Amino acid sequence: MKVLITGITGFAGSHLAEYILNAHKDVEVSGIVRWRSRLENVRHLLGKVRLHEADLKDMVSVKAVLAAVRPDRIFHLAAQSYVPASWRLPAETFATNAIGQINLFESCRALRLNPRIHVAGSSEEYGMVYPDEIPMKETNPLRPLSPYAVSKVAQDLLAFQYHRSYGMRIVRTRGFNHTGPRRGEVFVTSCFAKQIAEVELGKREAVISVGNLDAKRDFTDVRDVVRAYWLTLEKGKPGEVYNIGSGQAHSIKEVLDILLSMSRVRMEVRVDPERLRPSDVPILLADSTKFHKLTGWEPRIPLRKTLEDLLNYWRGTLAAEDTALAAARPAKHAAAAEAGGRPEKGARAVQRREKKKPARTR
Ligand code: NDP
Numbered sequence: 001m002k003v004l005i006t007g008i009t010g011f012a013g014s015h016l017a018e019y020i021l022n023a024h025k026d027v028e029v030s031g032i033v034r035w036r037s038r039l040e041n042v043r044h045l046l047g048k049v050r051l052h053e054a055d056l057k058d059m060v061s062v063k064a065v066l067a068a069v070r071p072d073r074i075f076h077l078a079a080q081s082y083v084p085a086s087w088r089l090p091a092e093t094f095a096t097n098a099i100g101q102i103n104l105f106e107s108c109r110a111l112r113l114n115p116r117i118h119v120a121g122s123s124e125e126y127g128m129v130y131p132d133e134i135p136m137k138e139t140n141p142l143r144p145l146s147p148y149a150v151s152k153v154a155q156d157l158l159a160f161q162y163h164r165s166y167g168m169r170i171v172r173t174r175g176f177n178h179t180g181p182r183r184g185e186v187f188v189t190s191c192f193a194k195q196i197a198e199v200e201l202g203k204r205e206a207v208i209s210v211g212n213l214d215a216k217r218d219f220t221d222v223r224d225v226v227r228a229y230w231l232t233l234e235k236g237k238p239g240e241v242y243n244i245g246s247g248q249a250h251s252i253k254e255v256l257d258i259l260l261s262m263s264r265v266r267m268e269v270r271v272d273p274e275r276l277r278p279s280d281v282p283i284l285l286a287d288s289t290k291f292h293k294l295t296g297w298e299p300r301i302p303l304r305k306t307l308e309d310l311l312n313y314w315r316g317t318l319a320a321e322d323t324a325l326a327a328a329r330p331a332k333h334a335a336a337a338e339a340g341g342r343p344e345k346g347a348r349a350v351q352r353r354e355k356k357k358p359a360r361t362r
Pocket of ligand 1: 009
């Protein structure tokens with residue numbers, strides 16, 4: 001079987017690729033990358049996955065990848081996934097998420113491919129939720145509160161429409177927050193964990209900067225979520241939508257406290273008004289009964305273990321950066337020493353000429 005993952009270089013996409021390679025050895029995994037994608041999340045998978053260059057906003061490139069791979073299944077995870085950025089870049093967010101998905105679907109149609117497609121929606125689609133609507137079922141009204149959330153609603157409804165209109169085998173999920181190793185540093189759990197690791201390594205003063213600590217979120221380990229994504233295309237019914245979450249809400253303050261309890265040094269917590277969003281969803285809590293009944297899925301990894309792995313990920317990543325810097329330093333010094341501490345006359349002239357050149361943009 002051939003699987004294509006859009007967003008393979010991202011947080012969930014890299015874990016999904018890893019899960020499939022480990023648990024389903026007969027599957028050939030391909031992924032879409034952009035020419036400037038950072039590959040650190042998939043570096044350990046290079047040679048095991050096939051990477052194809054495309055940008056969701058460019059249908060020509062998307063179609064070319066689909067024609068080359070001809071996948072049996074597509075996990076569509078690529079997105080502008082960061083809520084705060086969507087306030088600053090609403091049109092870009094909509095173009096990537098909604099128009100990008102149209103490009104993917106239309107490419108399938110143009111090539112007469114009808115793979116099973118998973119569309120990764122988000123709990124943010126529910127947006128404003130009233131107290132008597134918690135935990136949220138799939139039938140809850142969608143009242144999105146950010147440009148990102150609106151773009152995910154668009155993806156969700158387009159997926160439904162393409163299924164109804166063209167019989168495409170699309171299954172949607174609405175994932176609640178997931179976290180774990182490799183989570184982007186701009187997201188709250190990772191942002192806290194990275195700051196703690198930086199303080200431990202003496203890279204910043206012992207102050208951790210936070211936003212709204214009252215918001216409550218349903219956190220699931222990313223490794224449990226990607227297992228659910230696989231089951232979505234194994235057992236999910238095309239046209240249907242399924243919530244994926246742990247069914248437990250934790251305040252951001254609780255998450256912070258767990259991480260601080262694992263810290264090797266004491267630190268002060270300081271609220272940064274810059275980190276507060278224009279309108280934050282107060283609580284997101286999943287009712288995943290529909291998905292559980294269909295697949296038997298439930299999360300296996302407790303939040304504490306997830307956060308511990310995330311903190312250790314940052315400790316390891318930052319320490320490795322330090323080691324790489326330290327390794328680079330003596331070589332530079334040695335080179336300078338070899339040249340007698342000062343560059344030779346001719347070399348100095350070259351340096352002067354180089355300085356006068358305009359800075360390269362790429
Ligand atoms: P990330 O931000 O970590 O990854 C996003 C991925 O999308 C990257 O691989 C990125 O590639 C790719 N991408 C972005 N724009 C384009 C484009 N124009 N063309 C091609 N690829 C592009 O997101 P996550 O892994 O956290 O999320 C995956 C999906 O799950 C998203 O759809 C998100 O909305 C959804 N989701 C996530 C939740 C979470 O808690 N993580 C919760 C609910 C839903 P590049 O490396 O080039 O930037």
